[in-house]
Amino acid sequence: MSPATDIVEVRHALGRYPVEISVGGIERLPEFVERLAPGRRVAVITDRNVARVVEHPLKAPVLVVPPGEASKTRRRWADLTDRLFDLGFGRHSVLVAVGGGVVGDLAGFVAATFARGIPVIQVPTSLLAMVDASVGGKTGLNTRHGKNLVGAFHPPSGVLIDPGVLRTLRSGHLRGGLIEAIKHGLVADADYYDWIDHESAALLARDPARLETLVAGSVRIKAGVVSADEREGGVRVVLNAGHTVGHALERWSRFRLPHGDAVGLGLIVEAMVGEHLGGGAGLARDLAARLFRIGLRATLPGPEYDEALLDGMRHDKKALSGEIRMAIPDTPGRLAARGDRWTSTAPRDIVRQALGTARTLLTESGFHTLPPAA
Ligand SMILES: NC(=O)c1ccc[n+]([C@@H]2O[C@H](COP(=O)([O-])OP(=O)(O)OC[C@H]3O[C@@H](n4cnc5c(N)ncnc54)[C@H](O)[C@@H]3O)[C@@H](O)[C@H]2O)c1
Ligand SMILES: [Zn+2]
Numbered sequence: 001m002s003p004a005t006d007i008v009e010v011r012h013a014l015g016r017y018p019v020e021i022s023v024g025g026i027e028r029l030p031e032f033v034e035r036l037a038p039g040r041r042v043a044v045i046t047d048r049n050v051a052r053v054v055e056h057p058l059k060a061p062v063l064v065v066p067p068g069e070a071s072k073t074r075r076r077w078a079d080l081t082d083r084l085f086d087l088g089f090g091r092h093s094v095l096v097a098v099g100g101g102v103v104g105d106l107a108g109f110v111a112a113t114f115a116r117g118i119p120v121i122q123v124p125t126s127l128l129a130m131v132d133a134s135v136g137g138k139t140g141l142n143t144r145h146g147k148n149l150v151g152a153f154h155p156p157s158g159v160l161i162d163p164g165v166l167r168t169l170r171s172g173h174l175r176g177g178l179i180e181a182i183k184h185g186l187v188a189d190a191d192y193y194d195w196i197d198h199e200s201a202a203l204l205a206r207d208p209a210r211l212e213t214l215v216a217g218s219v220r221i222k223a224g225v226v227s228a229d230e231r232e233g234g235v236r237v238v239l240n241a242g243h244t245v246g247h248a249l250e251r252w253s254r255f256r257l258p259h260g261d262a263v264g265l266g267l268i269v270e271a272m273v274g275e276h277l278g279g280g281a282g283l284a285r286d287l288a289a290r291l292f293r294i295g296l297r298a299t300l301p302g303p304e305y306d307e308a309l310l311d312g313m314r315h316d317k318k319a320l321s322g323e324i325r326m327a328i329p330d331t332p333g334r335l336a337a338r339g340d341r342w343t344s345t346a347p348r349d350i351v352r353q354a355l356g357t358a359r360t361l362l363t364e365s366g367f368h369t370l371p372p373a374a
Helices: 025-038 048-053 074-087 101-116 127-133 163-168 171-188 189-197 200-205 208-228 235-240 243-252 259-278 283-293 303-314 349-364
Strands: 006-012 013-021 041-047 062-064 091-100 120-124 138-143 146-153 158-159
Touching: 006 208, 013 025, 013 208, 025 120, 025 158, 041 048, 048 062, 062 074, 062 349, 074 101, 074 138, 091 101, 101 120, 101 127, 101 138, 101 146, 120 127, 127 163, 127 171, 127 208, 127 235, 163 208, 171 200, 171 208, 171 235, 171 259, 171 349, 189 200, 189 208, 189 283, 189 303, 200 208, 208 235, 243 259, 243 303, 259 283, 259 349, 283 349, 303 349
Parallel strands: 013 158, 041 062, 041 091, 091 120, 120 158
Antiparallel strands: 006 013, 138 146
16 A cells, blocks of 8 residues: 555444545556455446546456436346356355446445345545435435435445546546545535635646545545434535525436536535525625636526526425525535534525525526426
C-alpha cells in the first residue's frame, strides 16, 4: 500500500470494512481483492462505458451490462445470476463491481442473493458512487412502482477508490458528485464545506490530489453518520438534506433533471424554507453562489408547477401522514450535531413561499436553464 492512501473504516451491524482511496490505487485491485476475500473465485461486473475507459489489472471473467439506470432491473439481476451459474461460479466466489452507482447497486444486489449471499468489493468509478453509493451497504433495483424498491443491505467487504479514473467522467456526472459532497459539508462539516468552494476550480479541472481529498472528506462524513445509524432510524436522515424537494423535482421532470442538479436546487429551496421559518438569513443565497461556481445552471420550473411539486414532496419517504418533512439546513455544519431534531415539518404555505423566493434568487444569481418539463 502506498503511503498516500487514505483509509476510512466503516462500521456496520455485522462488522467493518475499509474504504481505501488513492490516485493510481486501481493498480492494486488484485491484491485488494485477495486480501479482503481470500481464495475466492472472482467475477467482475461493469457497464459498457466503464469497460471501455477504466483499466484494471484483475484477471477474471467480466460481465458487462448496458450503461444507465435502465440496467437496475430484476431482469438484469436474473440474467447476471444465470450467467454466473453458467460460468460455474458458486458460493466460494466474490463479485467486484467496477462502475458508477448503477453497477454498484446492481452487482451488490446480485451478490446479496447469489447462493444466499457472497461478498462484493466495490470499485466506484463515478464521483457520485465514490462519495455516496460506496458507503452504507444499500443495494437495490428499480421497479415500475419506483426506484430502489427492491433491495437489501449488503455491505461490501471493501471499497477501493481511485480518483484518477474520474478523468473520463462527463462533466454533468462530475457535478452530481460535487453537489452531494457540498451537501455533506453543509450538514456536517463547515470547514469541508468551505474547502470545496475554495478548491472548486481545481476540482472541476479534475486535479487528482484535490479529488482524493474530496472523496476522503465525504466518505469520512458519510461513514460517521451511517455507522451511527445504519438503518435510517435517526441521524442518517440528515444525508437527505435537499432530497425532499430534489426528489419532487426529479419525479416532476420524469427523471430528465439529473439527480445531482435536483438535489442542488433542493438544498437551495430547503435552506430558504429554513430562512422563512426564522433561521439565519443568507444561507440560500450563499449556497446558490457556491453551486453556481461548480456549474449548476438549472433553475426551478415556473410557479404554475408549484402545487404539483408540493404534492410530490408529500410523497417523499420522510412524509408521515401527508405532511412535508425535511432536514432543513440552517448553519453550515450543524445539522448532524443537532441532537434528535434532524427533520422538521415544513408547512405547505411556507414551502410555497420558499419556492417563490428561491426562484427570484436563482434568476438574480444567473441560473437560467429551465429543467426539462415532464
Ligand atoms: N447504494 C447507495 O447508497 C446509493 C447512493 C446514491 C446513489 N445510488 C444509486 O446510484 C445510481 C447513480 O449513480 P451514478 O451517478 O454513478 O450513475 P451511473 O452508474 O449510471 O454512472 C453515470 C454514467 O457515468 C458512466 N461512468 C461511470 N464511471 C465512469 C468513468 N470513470 N468514466 C466515464 N464514464 C463513467 C456510466 O457508464 C454512466 O453512463 C442511481 O441508481 C442511484 O440510485 C445508490
Ligand atoms: Zn442523492
